[in-house]
Amino acid sequence: PSTDDxxxxxxxxAPQREAVLTLDGPVLVLAGAGTGKxxxxxxxxxxxxxxxxxxxxxxxSVTFTNKAAREMRERVRHHVGDAVEGMPWLGTFxxxxxxxxxxxxxxxxxxxxxxxLDTDDQLRLLKQLIQANDLDEKRWPARQLGGLIDGWKNxxxxxxxxxxxxxxxxxxxxxxxxxxxxxxxLRALNACDFGDxxxxxxxxxxxxxxxxxxxxxxxxxxxxxEYQDTNSVQYLWLRLLAQERKNICCVGDDDQSIxxxxxxxxxxxxKFEKDFPGAKVIRLEQNYRSTPHILAAAGAVIAxxxxxxGKELWTEIDEGEKVRVIxxxxxxxxxxxxxxxxxxxxxxxGKSLDDFAILVxxxxxxxxxxxxxxxxxLPYRIVGGFRFYERAEIRxxxxxxxxxxxxxxxxxxxxxxxxxxxxxxxxxxxKIHMLARAEGIPLLAAAARILDTDELTPQARRALGNFVGxxxxxxxxxxxxxxxxxxxxxxxxIGQLPHTELAQIILDESGYTAMWQADRTAxxxxxxxxxxxxxxxxxxxxxxxxxxxxxxLVMDNENNADEAKVTIMTIHxxxxxxxxxxxLAGWEEGVFPSQRSLDEGGLASLEEERRLAYVAIxxxxxxxxxxxxxxxxxxxxxxxxxxxxxxxxxxxxxVEEESTMTGGASLWRANWSEHAxxxxxxxxxxxxxxxxxxxxxxxSSFTTAPxxxxxxxGSAVSLGNKGRDDLSLGMRV
Ligand code: ATP
Ligand code: MG
Numbered sequence: 001p002s003t004d005d006x007x008x009x010x011x012x013x014a015p016q017r018e019a020v021l022t023l024d025g026p027v028l029v030l031a032g033a034g035t036g037k038x039x040x041x042x043x044x045x046x047x048x049x050x051x052x053x054x055x056x057x058x059x060x061s062v063t064f065t066n067k068a069a070r071e072m073r074e075r076v077r078h079h080v081g082d083a084v085e086g087m088p089w090l091g092t093f094x095x096x097x098x099x100x101x102x103x104x105x106x107x108x109x110x111x112x113x114x115x116x117l118d119t120d121d122q123l124r125l126l127k128q129l130i131q132a133n134d135l136d137e138k139r140w141p142a143r144q145l146g147g148l149i150d151g152w153k154n155x156x157x158x159x160x161x162x163x164x165x166x167x168x169x170x171x172x173x174x175x176x177x178x179x180x181x182x183x184x185x186l187r188a189l190n191a192c193d194f195g196d197x198x199x200x201x202x203x204x205x206x207x208x209x210x211x212x213x214x215x216x217x218x219x220x221x222x223x224x225x226e227y228q229d230t231n232s233v234q235y236l237w238l239r240l241l242a243q244e245r246k247n248i249c250c251v252g253d254d255d256q257s258i259x260x261x262x263x264x265x266x267x268x269x270x271k272f273e274k275d276f277p278g279a280k281v282i283r284l285e286q287n288y289r290s291t292p293h294i295l296a297a298a299g300a301v302i303a304x305x306x307x308x309x310g311k312e313l314w315t316e317i318d319e320g321e322k323v324r325v326i327x328x329x330x331x332x333x334x335x336x337x338x339x340x341x342x343x344x345x346x347x348x349x350g351k352s353l354d355d356f357a358i359l360v361x362x363x364x365x366x367x368x369x370x371x372x373x374x375x376x377x378l379p380y381r382i383v384g385g386f387r388f389y390e391r392a393e394i395r396x397x398x399x400x401x402x403x404x405x406x407x408x409x410x411x412x413x414x415x416x417x418x419x420x421x422x423x424x425x426x427x428x429x430x431k432i433h434m435l436a437r438a439e440g441i442p443l444l445a446a447a448a449r450i451l452d453t454d455e456l457t458p459q460a461r462r463a464l465g466n467f468v469g470x471x472x473x474x475x476x477x478x479x480x481x482x483x484x485x486x487x488x489x490x491x492x493x494i495g496q497l498p499h500t501e502l503a504q505i506i507l508d509e510s511g512y513t514a515m516w517q518a519d520r521t522a523x524x525x526x527x528x529x530x531x532x533x534x535x536x537x538x539x540x541x542x543x544x545x546x547x548x549x550x551x552x553l554v555m556d557n558e559n560n561a562d563e564a565k566v567t568i569m570t571i572h573x574x575x576x577x578x579x580x581x582x583x584l585a586g587w588e589e590g591v592f593p594s595q596r597s598l599d600e601g602g603l604a605s606l607e608e609e610r611r612l613a614y615v616a617i618x619x620x621x622x623x624x625x626x627x628x629x630x631x632x633x634x635x636x637x638x639x640x641x642x643x644x645x646x647x648x649x650x651x652x653x654x655v656e657e658e659s660t661m662t663g664g665a666s667l668w669r670a671n672w673s674e675h676a677x678x679x680x681x682x683x684x685x686x687x688x689x690x691x692x693x694x695x696x697x698x699x700s701s702f703t704t705a706p707x708x709x710x711x712x713x714g715s716a717v718s719l720g721n722k723g724r725d726d727l728s729l730g731m732r733v
Pocket of ligand 1 (some may be wrong): 011012013016031032033034035036037038039253287288575577578
C-alpha cells in the first residue's frame with residue numbers, strides 16, 4: 001500500500017518522510033528549531049510499530065525529559081493504539097539506565113534492589129570520606145568532590161581511568177583514591193548515584209560481551225531526540241549498543257546545545273558521521289512553528305556564533321507581528337507589564353493562559369513574576385523547578401525568619417536547628433523534643449532550658465548555646481531599637497534595624513550563606529541568587545510580619561491542576577517546547593548573557609548563552625516579546641543595566657521597539673550607576689516600585705544622591721547614605 005495512507009505520515013514533508021522511512025542504517029537529522037525533528041522521530045516510532053518492523057520491546061528511544069517521553073508515548077498511542085503499551089525502553093537516559101542496571105546489578109557488585117542516592121545522601125557520604133582521610137573539609141569541600149565525580153562519570157571515567165591531571169584537581173591528587181573509596185562505600189551500601197546509572201551500565205557493556213551482544217541483538221532500532229545535548233558516557237553507550245545493527249537515528253540541532261555545563265558535548269554530532277560511516281544526514285529546513293519575524297530574529301542572533309554547522313530555515317506561516325522589544329524601568333515594572341499584556345491579550349484574542357510562557361535565564365528571576373501574578377490573581381505554573389517560595393534554600397531562610405519573628409514556631413526550629421551543620425546530633429535534638437513535650441513549651445524555649453542541665457555533650461551544648469544566643473539576639477534586634485552604625489556619620493544613631501538588613505545579618509551570621517558559598521556545584525550560585533532575591537522581595541513589605549504573611553498566602557495558593565495557567569520557566573527547561581506567545585525577560589548584560597558567562601570571558605561560554613537566546617526566541621509560535629529593564633537591584637544595590645548584546649543583534653526590520661520610559665529618558669541614561677538606590681527610602685510598602693516614584697518625583701532626590709556607601713555586607717538597605725538621611729531617619733526612628 002502507498003505510504004500516503006499511513007496516518008502518521010500525513011502532512012509530513014519529504015525530508016521528514018525520509019527520516020521516518022529510512023529504517024536501515026544510521027540516520028542523523030540535523031535541523032533547526034521547529035522543523036519537526038521530534039515530530040519525525042515520533043512518526044518513525046509509530047511506523048516501526050505499525051509495520052511490525054520491531055516489537056515495542058525492541059526499540060530504544062531516548063528523550064531529554066520524562067515529560068517528553070510521556071508525550072511521545074501519547075502521540076504514538078494516538079496513531080497505533082495499544083501496540084505502544086509495552087514500550088519499556090522509551091525514556092530518558094537515566095530512566096533507561098536504571099532499568100537496565102537492575103537486571104545486571106550483580107555484575108558491578110550491587111543487588112537488583114539497589115537504592116539511588118539523592119544529592120544530600122551523596123554529599124553526606126563524601127563528607128565522611130573526606131573526614132576519614134584527614135582532609136580539611138573547609139579547604140576541600142564535599143560538594144566540590146561531588147561535582148568532580150559527577151563530571152568524571154559524565155565522561156565515562158571509572159576511578160582507574162582517571163589521568164594524573166584529573167586526580168590532581170582535588171586534595172593534591174587524592175581525588176582518585178577518594179573516588180574509588182566512594183564507589184566502594186556505595187557498593188557496600190548497595191546504592192548508586194545518578195551518574196552510576198549510566199556509568200555502571202557502560203562498564204557492564206564494556207566488560208561483558210554476552211550482555212552487550214544481548215542488547216545489541218535486542219535493540220533493532222535506536223532513536224535519540226535532542227542529540228546535541230548528549231554527554232560522553234551517553235554517547236559511548238549509544239555507540240556500543242548500535243555498533244552491531246547500526247539502525248540508529250539521532251535528531252538534533254547544534255545551535256541548541258545548551259547543557260555543556262552538565263558535560264554535554266555538541267561534538268557528538270560530528271563524531272556520529274565518523275563512527276557510523278555512511279550515515280544518511282537529513283536536513284529539515286521548513287519551520288512549522290514560528291512566524292517569519294520570529295525566525296529572522298532568532299537567525300540573526302545565532303548568526304553571530306562561530307563554527308556552526310549552518311542551516312537554512314523558512315516558513316509558510318504568515319507574517320504575524322514583529323518581535324517586540326520593550327524597555328522598562330525596573331524589575332517590578334517588567335512583571336507588571338507582562339501581567340498586563342497577558343490579561344489584555346487574553347481578553348482581546350480569547351487565548352487560553354496555557355498559550356503564554358515567560359522564559360527566564362536564571363531561576364531567581366521567577367520571583368518577581370510570581371509575586372505579581374499572585375497579586376493580580378493570574379494563575380501560573382513553574383515548570384522544571386519549584387515555585388520560588390518552595391525552593392529548599394528559601395524555605396530554610398524563611399525558617400530562620402519565622403523563628404525570629406515567632407519563637408514558638410517549632411517547625412521552623414526543627415528545620416534549621418542543624419542547618420548549616422552545627423554538630424547537633426539526633427540525640428541532642430531528641431532530648432530537646434522530650435523536654436518540650438514534658439513541659440509543654442516550644443522547642444526554642446526547651447533548647448534554652450536544656451542548656452542549664454547536663455543532658456548534652458559539651459560539644460552539643462556549645463553549639464546549641466550559640467544557636468539559642470543568636471536567635472535571641474536577632475529577635476531583640478527585630479523588636480527593640482538598636483544602635484546602627486553609620487559609615488558616613490561619626491555618631492552612632494539609634495534606629496530600628498530594617499528587616500531586610502536583619503535578614504541579611506541572619507543569613508550571614510548563621511553561616512547559612514557561607515554554606516552555599518562553599519558549595520561549588522552548578523546549583524549553588526543559583527541558590528545564592530535566590531537568597532538575595534528573597535531579601536529583595538522583603539523590601540516591598542513594611543515589616544517582617546507583613547512579609548511572612550504574604551509568603552504564607554503565596555504558599556497557600558492552591559495549584560489547581562486542570563486550570564489553564566501561564567507557564568514560567570527557565571530557557572533550559574523550555575527546550576523542545578513551544579507556546580503561542582512568549583515573553584523573554586531580563587535581556588540585560590549580566591543577566592542574559594549571565595554575569596558568570598561574562599566573567600569567565602571565554603568565547604565558548606558566550607556562545608552557549610547565544611544558543612540559549614536562539615532556543616528562547618524559537619519557542620514562540622506567534623509572538624515573542626523581549627524585555628529589558630534599565631535598573632536592577634543586585635545585592636541590594638540599584639544598578640543601571642544595559643540591554644543585552646543579543647538585543648543589539650536583533651534585525652531592525654523584524655523588531656518593534658518600545659520604551660515605557662516617557663520623558664526624562666536622558667536622566668536614566670546619564671551615569672545612573674553613580675546613584676545608589678535613590679528611592680529605597682520611599683516607595684517601600686506602598687506596592688509601587690521605584691518606577692512609579694520616578695515618574696512622580698523625578699528629579700531632586702537623585703540628582704543629589706551621593707555615592708553608594710555600604711557595600712561590604714551586601715545588605716539590601718544601606719544605612720549610610722547621607723543624601724537621604726532625613727528621610728530614612730524619619731522612617732526608622
Ligand atoms: P525543537 O528544535 O524546538 O525541538 P523540532 O524540530 O523538534 O523543534 P517539533 O516540535 O517536532 O520541531 O515541531 C514543531 C511544530 O511543528 C509542532 O507544532 C509540530 O506539530 C509542527 N509540525 C512538525 N512537522 C510538521 C508538518 N510536516 N506539517 C505541519 N506541522 C508540523
Ligand atoms: Mg524537538
